[in-house]
Amino acid sequence: MSSALSITASVNPPRAAFLDFPLGHTAGRPNELDEQTEIMRAALAVFAESERGEITPLPFEWSADHSWKAQVMAGDAEGDDRVERFASPQYQSAADEAIVDASCPSCIWLDREQDGAE
Amino acid sequence: MSSLPPVDHIQRTRDQYASLGYPPYAWVKEHTQPPFVALKKPLRECRLGLVSSGGVYKAGQVAFHYKDDISLRVIDRATPASELRATHFAYDLTDARRDPNVVLPFAGLKRLVDEGALGELANNAYTFMGGIYSARKVREHIAPELVQRFVRDEVDVVLLVPV
Numbered sequence: 001m002s003s004a005l006s007i008t009a010s011v012n013p014p015r016a017a018f019l020d021f022p023l024g025h026t027a028g029r030p031n032e033l034d035e036q037t038e039i040m041r042a043a044l045a046v047f048a049e050s051e052r053g054e055i056t057p058l059p060f061e062w063s064a065d066h067s068w069k070a071q072v073m074a075g076d077a078e079g080d081d082r083v084e085r086f087a088s089p090q091y092q093s094a095a096d097e098a099i100v101d102a103s104c105p106s107c108i109w110l111d112r113e114q115d116g117a118e
Numbered sequence: 119m120s121s122l123p124p125v126d127h128i129q130r131t132r133d134q135y136a137s138l139g140y141p142p143y144a145w146v147k148e149h150t151q152p153p154f155v156a157l158k159k160p161l162r163e164c165r166l167g168l169v170s171s172g173g174v175y176k177a178g179q180v181a182f183h184y185k186d187d188i189s190l191r192v193i194d195r196a197t198p199a200s201e202l203r204a205t206h207f208a209y210d211l212t213d214a215r216r217d218p219n220v221v222l223p224f225a226g227l228k229r230l231v232d233e234g235a236l237g238e239l240a241n242n243a244y245t246f247m248g249g250i251y252s253a254r255k256v257r258e259h260i261a262p263e264l265v266q267r268f269v270r271d272e273v274d275v276v277l278l279v280p281v
Binding site for chain 2: 001002004005006007008010011012013014015018020022023024025026027028029030031033036037038039040041043044045047048052053064065066067069070072073075082083084085086087088089090091092093096097099100101102104106107108109110111
């Protein structure tokens with residue numbers, strides 16, 4: 001599923017469900033479990049119902065007023081809104097960093113294997 | 119402004135890069151006929167695999183970094199939302215941190231399992247930080263690893279939740 005229609009269309013997936021929500025909400029809005037469940041139900045229906053290459057729009061609206069889309073397109077005036085691409089782990093909070101298990105058995109380090117291979 | 123078409127994020131990024139004086143971003147464009155496998159049984163009998171690129175990790179795991187981090191995290195489906203975190207350099211994390219289900223939809227999927235609409239959710243979901251500027255690394259490292267794991271997990275379908 002996707003909330004970036006042009007990017008998803010560009011990679012030409014076998015099938016997709018499109019949710020027309022702002023980026024960062026691919027599966028719904030926060031703390032709205034009823035709506036999240038209906039979004040999942042509609043997204044999974046695409047597995048059974050879509051044709052090859054079809055991108056199915058899901059019947060949900062972020063708000064009746066679509067001005068948020070104009071704001072996203074106009075956001076460029078603010079320049080680069082992305083955070084610097086730090087090369088060290090970026091914890092949500094310092095508390096997470098304090099309790100981290102550095103051996104991280106549930107982490108999959110593909111880049112470390114790759115370093116040896118290349 | 120009652121109705122507008124979907125935001126064209128490719129055009130938006132093109133405009134943003136031009137205004138910053140960056141060379142244009144090279145989007146992946148795939149023109150070949152995509153592979154397509156029809157669902158072999160009803161969803162109520164399927165085991166679903168889940169993968170999200172929203173930068174979700176579990177408290178206690180090493181967090182993602184922002185410079186082409188191609189590592190994955192294994193997230194047990196039983197992990198309470200209160201132990202899930204989100205980190206990413208290129209989207210507004212406010213709502214994902216308020217409720218990680220907006221990028222890793224465990225709660226909605228579990229409801230569908232409870233009501234019998236979906237067979238089951240695989241024990242493990244896989245997450246990564248999708249701000250990776252090398253499509254080659256994704257194709258050659260992340261994709262095959264995920265395929266291998268989903269085969270091992272014996273899933274019938276996989277839901278990709280890119281962010």
